Amino acid sequence: xxxxxxxxxxxxxxxxxxxxxxxxxxxxxxRIPLILVVTVYLYQYxxxxxxxxxxxxxxxxxxxxxxxxxxxxxxxxxLVTGVMLFFxxxxxxxxxxxxxxxxxxxxLVALTVSELSILGLSHLLGSxxxxxxxxxxxxxWAAFFSCVLLLFVFSPLRRGRxxxxxxxxxxx
Amino acid sequence: xxxxxxxxNRIRRVVILVTVVLLALFFSLxxxxxxxxxxxxxxxxxxxxxISKTIFWWRETGGLTPExxxxxxxxxxxxxxxxxxxxxxxxxxxxxxxxxxxxERSESGSVSAQVLAKSVSHSVSRFLIDVGARQGVQLGAAxxxxxxxxxxxxxxxxxxSATVSALTDPSHSVAVSLLNKSxxxxxxxxxxxxxxxxxxxxxxxxxxxxxxVVTSGLEPLIPSxxxxxxxxxxxxxxxxxxxQAIVEPLTDIRRLSLVLVLIPADIQP
Numbered sequence: 129x130x131x132x133x134x135x136x137x138x139x140x141x142x143x144x145x146x147x148x149x150x151x152x153x154x155x156x157x158x159r160i161p162l163i164l165v166v167t168v169y170l171y172q173y174x175x176x177x178x179x180x181x182x183x184x185x186x187x188x189x190x191x192x193x194x195x196x197x198x199x200x201x202x203x204x205x206x207l208v209t210g211v212m213l214f215f216x217x218x219x220x221x222x223x224x225x226x227x228x229x230x231x232x233x234x235x236l237v238a239l240t241v242s243e244l245s246i247l248g249l250s251h252l253l254g255s256x257x258x259x260x261x262x263x264x265x266x267x268x269w270a271a272f273f274s275c276v277l278l279l280f281v282f283s284p285l286r287r288g289r290x291x292x293x294x295x296x297x298x299x300x
Numbered sequence: 301x302x303x304x305x306x307x308x309n310r311i312r313r314v315v316i317l318v319t320v321v322l323l324a325l326f327f328s329l330x331x332x333x334x335x336x337x338x339x340x341x342x343x344x345x346x347x348x349x350x351i352s353k354t355i356f357w358w359r360e361t362g363g364l365t366p367e368x369x370x371x372x373x374x375x376x377x378x379x380x381x382x383x384x385x386x387x388x389x390x391x392x393x394x395x396x397x398x399x400x401x402x403x404e405r406s407e408s409g410s411v412s413a414q415v416l417a418k419s420v421s422h423s424v425s426r427f428l429i430d431v432g433a434r435q436g437v438q439l440g441a442a443x444x445x446x447x448x449x450x451x452x453x454x455x456x457x458x459x460x461s462a463t464v465s466a467l468t469d470p471s472h473s474v475a476v477s478l479l480n481k482s483x484x485x486x487x488x489x490x491x492x493x494x495x496x497x498x499x500x501x502x503x504x505x506x507x508x509x510x511x512x513v514v515t516s517g518l519e520p521l522i523p524s525x526x527x528x529x530x531x532x533x534x535x536x537x538x539x540x541x542x543x544q545a546i547v548e549p550l551t552d553i554r555r556l557s558l559v560l561v562l563i564p565a566d567i568q569p
Contacts, residue, residue: 132316140337147417147428148341152348154554155421181317189333194456194463195417197424197470257470262423 131178139182142166143189151195156269161236164208164270165277168232172216173223173282183209197243197259199250204242211238225278232274240267331432334416334461338430341416349415349557377447380550384512384527387479410444410560411435416461420554425452425466425490427553431561432460442515442522442562449551450474450515450526451559462561466553467528468494476528477516478545480507485516488528488547496529496547503543507534513547523562 146162153160163186170176187205190196198204212235220227244260251258354366413429420427431437441454443464452472456463465472468490476498478484484505486498501507511531517524529549536543 141340144337144340144344147419148337148344149348151420152345152352152415152418152554154352158419158421178313181313184317192333193417193428193461195419195424195426195428259423259470262421266421266423 135178138179139185142182143186146186147189147193147195156266156273159266159269160273160277161232161270162277164235164239165232165274165282168212168216168228168235168274169278169282171212172220172228172231173286180209180213183212197263198247199256200246201243204239204246207242208235208239211235225283228278229275232278233271236267236271236274240264243267331459331461334428334430334432334458338416342414342430345415345418346557348418349555352554377449377550380512380527380530381447384479384514384525387512388525409436409563411437411563413443413462413559413561415557415559418553420466423470425469425472425553426455427464427466427556429462429464429559429561430460432458432462434459435561436563437462437561438521438563440519440521442526444526444560444562445551445556446558446560448526450522450528451551451553451556453519453522454561464559466490467496467549467551468553474522474528475516475518476513477524478507478531479512479514480505482506485518486545488513491546494549494552495532496549498545498547500542501545503536503541505543507531507543507545509533511545513545521562521564 142163150160150162151158163182167179167182170179183205184202187202187208190201190205191199212231215231215234220231240263243263247256247260247263248258250256411431413431415427416430417428419425429443437454437457439454439457443451443453445451450467452464452466452469453474454462455465467474467488470490473487473489476486476488478486478498482505484501484507486501488496488498491497496513498513509531513528513531515522515524515526515528527550529547531545532548533546534543535546
């Protein structure tokens with residue numbers, strides 16, 4: 129039960145960081161896909177397989193607070209989760225930076241395709257503007273930042289944790 | 301193959317997830333989320349707003365110091381407000397001279413709100429605030445900055461929170477009036493980027509650069525005279541019977557962490 133609670137708290141912390149902090153930064157820094165990258169990193173590299181639902185919940189929250197341009201984000205993020213599960217299980221089974229970057233990029237491709245399709249459908253069925261160009265641009269920035277996060281943030285974090293473990297935790 | 305949880309555990313997780321989702325739906329997710337993340341979201345949003353204001357000042361300047369830019373922003377806003385007031389008083393004076401009685405402008409109340417989350421980019425400009433239906437906010441209500449500049453309107457309403465579509469959101473539109481000689485009216489819509497556009501202005505209307513744009517009051521919950529922006533460019537296609545005005549809004553939601561939501565006087569809590 130404590131595990132579920134910690135999972136929930138971690139998700140809320142990530143959510144607050146994503147929608148309150150990162151989204152309030154100036155463009156293009158507001159496109160950093162923190163939740164997606166953290167989920168891919170934890171799922172693929174740290175074997176925390178139970179965190180897959182963060183992406184689905186994130187899509188659900190985006191729909192609930194209507195902060196996204198494209199409707200039905202829960203559908204897009206469920207698709208992204210499916211793509212992540214598939215590629216991690218069947219294709220990129222090694223735990224390298226390239227594997228994680230490829231998974232994150234393919235997840236973003238799936239997200240872009242899904243968002244564009246939903247946006248196109250809602251444009252055809254209603255009066256929603258079909259802003260495909262800005263959506264592509266913002267998701268390109270998101271792809272760039274996902275690689276930057278994986279390369280420059282998670283690697284030092286991992287090394288820092290190993291050093292900490294060698295210096296202190298192993299001796300306790 | 302990745303190690304995976306047992307089937308039983310997985311079913312339990314799915315059941316818990318579905319229960320949480322259903323409970324969240326039942327208790328209005330937006331309100332629940334607001335209550336849960338507000339203690340963390342308010343300082344985070346304020347921190348990011350501070351970063352936008354102080355660290356990224358060079359994005360808008362090209363040589364100016366942050367202090368000089370802030371002074372210029374302040375001067376421009378004060379001048380715009382002064383000019384708006386001047387135009388309003390001149391018009392009122394003329395009317396009073398013509399007829400000795402005049403209709404009083406209806407007063408709106410307001411409720412102050414903190415920004416909990418933002419999504420600002422070329423494709424979307426929206427933010428979440430920590431007041432909702434319980435505080436008297438209504439769907440479509442006008443949201444203004446501290447100086448009284450129009451920022452956007454409420455598009456989603458929860459019990460304790462609301463989503464505001466900013467002026468520059470591509471799906472946002474608001475009825476506006478230009479403070480030119482003919483008091484041209486139109487609909488300002490968000491375009492891609494940080495600008496607004498007013499389409500289908502007949503060519504016989506004289507619209508000039510630096511004309512002020514204010515809300516026209518034609519929408520039920522948006523009072524007239526709220527400052528929207530200044531006309532930046534006027535464009536006309538050859539042979540077209542209409543012209544288009546590109547409007548530069550006077551507020552930037554990246555710089556806002558506190559706003560006011562206008563509520564009609566008769567429903568103030």
